[in-house]
Amino acid sequence: MNVAVEHIATDQPPDDAKARDLDYGWQSGNQIELLENGEAYFPKVFEAMRAAQREILLETFILFEDKVGFELKDILIEAAQRGVTVVASLDGFGCGELSVAFLRELAEAGVAVQMFDPASKTLGIRTNWFRRLHRKIVVVDAAVAFIGGINFSADHLGDFGPEAKQDYAVQIVGPAVADLHHFALAQSGRQVRTRRGWRRRQQRPALWATSEGDGLVRLIYRDNVQHRDDIEEAYIHALSKARTRAVIANAYFFPGYRLLREIRNAARRGVHVQLIMQGQPDVLLAKLAARMLYDYLLKDGVVIHEYCQRPLHGKVALVDDDWSTVGSSNLDPLSLALNLEANVLIRDRAFNQQLYESLEALARNHCQTMPEKRKPRLWLWRLTVGFLVFHVMRHFPVLTGWLPAHKPRLKPIESPAHDV
Incomplete structure (x- = not known):
């Protein structure tokens, strides 16, 4: 057969x-x-x-x-x-x-x-x-x-x-x-x-819904043709509009500089920004890479939690009281520059609150919070390893592009x- x-x-x-x-x-x-x-x-x-x-x-x-x-x-x-x-x-x-x-x-x-x-x-x-x-x-x-x-x-x-x-x-x-x-x-x-019930969109729709009301959903995706940066741009746009809070829970966190800068800028202007990262990673390099970014974010008031109960595999985020995203995309070079991914953007207050309560309970009960001022230990070793990891990860999509x-x-x- x-x-x-x-x-x-x-x-x-x-x-x-x-x-x-x-x-x-x-x-x-x-x-x-x-x-x-x-x-x-x-x-x-x-x-x-x-x-x-x-x-x-x-x-x-x-x-x-x-x-x-x-x-x-x-x-x-x-x-x-x-x-x-x-x-x-x-x-x-x-x-x-x-x-x-x-x-x-x-x-x-x-x-x-x-x-x-x-x-x-x-x-x-x-x-x-x-x-x-x-x-x-x-x-x-x-x-x-x-x-x-x-x-x-x-x-x-x-x-x-x-x-x-x-x-x-x-x-x-x-x-x-x-x-x-x-x-x-x-x-x-x-x-x-x-x-x-389905219609073709002739023009690229706004990343931020202008209509009022709950239950708004938009599908976004990443491919290697016309939609290379759509998911990353959605994060950047939402964070640029953040006024009160932003929570990002992501398993593999090593975004590009533009997204890092928007996270930092949101914290600088008084937004309560929380990141939930892997504390018990299934890929050790992912934790090492993410930690290379901690000092850059902590010094501007970003709160960083490491989830330690079991491996974190989530790819979710929320901004203020009504914007959320759920999907397959991590915030690392594989997802943002190579893989085929899909997320939904959601403008719904009830859903935003439900997701916030779930993530807040996770951070409060099962995470350790990184101190704002960490004591330097093995400084030269960390600097050398950090430099190598940072640049390998940053240029990884370009290197794979040679394949x-x-x-x-x-x-x-x-x-x-x-x-x-």
């Missing part, structure tokens, strides 16, 4: 050039629910999938063969067997360890499995490290959408143990789902049909023994 697994080796699908250059505007009248960790996220997503009648579109960076991955597989198979169109777009690096048997079960049931930029191991090591499909999006029946930082793996559940991740996503019901649906269709390479660029293509693979 053949396993049909399509390989997507492109930063954007080639079939819909118009769709990939779209800017999605602000949509009002949405219901937004914060989902914290897998305990809240997986039941909601799985419930929506089980109730699907027409279509399930899924993008994820990681899918593991564990209790979460097996449950997802069973749900997708059952949906496909009852006639639901199911498209699962997986990253070739994050999902590179999936077995042929696992993929065969999905394909035989009629699930369209797509692998972004897969590569076989070289000397036992995977080489496809950069320009990853890092988005986490689920859209069911074009009626409900989920977006955030949570992958389909058991390490997003508390019972996984000390290495369980702290993370966030949102469920959206309302007009903004049409944009997420259109985007997911376009990125999957499927035919995009203009549906009622061969992906050529847009969709390549169907029909070999059950193919290593994916």
Whole structure:
């Protein structure tokens, strides 16, 4: 029996050039629910999938063969067997360890499995490290959408143990789902049909919604074509308008100078700026890199917390009492300059307050706060290592740019023994 697994080796699908250059505007009248960790996220997503009648579109960076991955597989198979169109777009690096048997079960049931930029191991090591499909999006029946930082793996559940991740996503019901649906269709390479409730935006919409009211949502994304800086610009713009408070919780924090300067400037003009970083990192270099920036931020009044209970995997932020963002994008060179990412911007006071209370409890109960004036220790060593780490991280996207660029293509693979 053949396993049909399509390989997507492109930063954007080639079939819909118009769709990939779209800017999605602000949509009002949405219901937004914060989902914290897998305990809240997986039941909601799985419930929506089980109730699907027409279509399930899924993008994820990681899918593991564990209790979460097996449950997802069973749900997708059952949906496909009852006639639901199911498209699962997986990253070739994050999902590179999936077995042929696992993929065969999905394909035989009629699930369209797509692998972004897969590569076989070289000397036992995977080489496809950069320009990853890092988005986490689920859209069911074009009626409900989920977006955030949570992958389909058991390490997003508390019972996984000390290495369980702290993370966030949102469920959206309302007009903004049409944009997420259109985007997911376009990125999957499927035919995009203009549906009622979706309209093309001819001009780039404002980063800051001008209309009044709650439930405003805008989809933003990062690609390597027309939207390289959209997520970073959204952060910069929001912080430039901050008046009272700003909270950023981000797992991998090493932004460019413009964003760092806007964080510092907000604190200088009296905004209460809090950063929540990894204190128990799953990648040690990420913690070391972030700490290179502490002195620069602390001296201007930025409050820095390190979350120490378990690894922080969140990518969320809020400004003042109504602006928030949730998505897949870290604030580091990989997410801001290489990966394919997607966030939603939200203007909703109730959601902003809910997110603020969650992050405030995290900072108060499970974080250590960095002292404003830290005692210098091993000063020369820290200076030397800091200099090297800073410049390697800062120029990392340029260095990876020397690697061969992906050529847009969709390549169907029909070999059950193919290593994916």
